[in-house]
Amino acid sequence: MPYISVSDLHFSYPNYTHALQGVDLDIDLGEFIAIMGENGAGKTTLVKHFNGLLKPQTGNVIVDGADTRKVTVAQLSKNVGYVFQNPLYQLFSETVGKELELGLRSMNFSDQEKKDRIDEVLIALGIERFRDRHPLMLSEGERKSVAIASVLVMDPKVLIVDEPTLALDLLEKKRLSNVLTRLHGEGRSIILVTHDVDFAFDHSERIVTMSRGKILADGPKEDVVNDNTLFDKAGLVEPQLFQLLKHFELSGVHTSDFSVKSVFQDIVKHTKKGEG
């Protein structure tokens, strides 16, 4: 049984926007998924159903066997963490340490357990030096790490990260990439909601594309990206690696593995063959 199961989900906002129009989706524990699509496609509306911030109007969302209509956001958030697009929305405390403690208040931990958890997450994300700093005094990327840490401290099985690469420079993006890879390695499900095709393609195993409240494609990343029509329909542009490959394919280079290393090796092999 999938950890998150969405069936025939419909949702409309009070301004009559029909944001979701019959979405079906299953997510297992340990998956790394990217949900992609143009603005207004319904990506954020969909993932807000996973931790109960939105309740289905019709259809069902089942998380860990429980109907999200029947459980509170607080109960769901212990298993499904949500990192908002703008970290400023979720930083409430005067120090990073206290920020992490906020989410633990509702959990029955002793002071020592709380301290241990906070230490563990700060070290894991490499932000222990910020413990006594005000979150607003940090850079955008550091703030994003604090926002992730504040959710991670609750040890959720699923981590939803909404537009994680927005406003990050290359170094911050690299750091974020390492953090997400490590969290995925620990067996957590990571759900990226993003426009960043390259970041999604580099990290996720499965891509779900959405348009106008419906799922257009759902499958292994190579299959989804290969289907030009569907990718176009979702208002997305292929990853740079794919665009490069298309040019090489015209010259006879063929590759089945879409990692940068493998593509590079295939190109070198082809070039050597040509020289020989």
Added chain:
Amino acid sequence: MSGILQAFQWTREDTPIHRLDPRSKMVWSLCVFIISIIIWDPFILTALTISLFPFIIIGKATSRLSKALKSMIPYILLLGALEIIYYGWFYGIIATAKFVLATSVFSLFFVTTHLDDLGVALNSLGIPFEFTFVLVSSAKYIPILFWETQDIIDAYKARGIELERSWWLKIRSYATMLVPLIIVTTRRAFRLAEAMEARAFGYQRKRTTYKQLTMKTTDYLLMVVSVILTVGVLSTLYLAH
């Protein structure tokens, strides 16, 4: 809450009411407001309410207005209860009806008048541009502020805090949530100020506007009829006393 907000948001429609000059609509809505505040006669108030129907129907504002009134039911009931306790049944119900009428006419005004047009109209009436700019920009940011507040509340809930557990926790949590709200709002205000300076705001005292307002016959007609009816009703009331 979003229903109330929508009641005062312009809708993109091309109806005769939308096309009216904001100044004539301003005079009309002020006249309706004045009568609804001063008059306690149920017949005149009923007639005034009925007179709004053509504007609501032609301006395609029926669903907006009904949604707004629906989301205002708790406030209307609370106000009604207080009025009934204070004034008694008759005047309590009339006072509540007056509130609904006044709200509806302003809702109709804002649903059919673009904020930029309102700004130009106020400038043409001699109100300084700086003042109208602040007014119009603030009004434009209200929906954004509402959505940001909702996101902040969501982010707080997503940290596993049961706001519904107690009233004390709720009050304390809302105070905590003010921190990001104030920061986000202040940052936006600074960004707006920078953008305005970058576009030479205040470089010249005398300004021209892209949109020119012109009063048509229907506008004059609406203004004259509104003023005559208001003066008539008020004079009758004065003479009767």
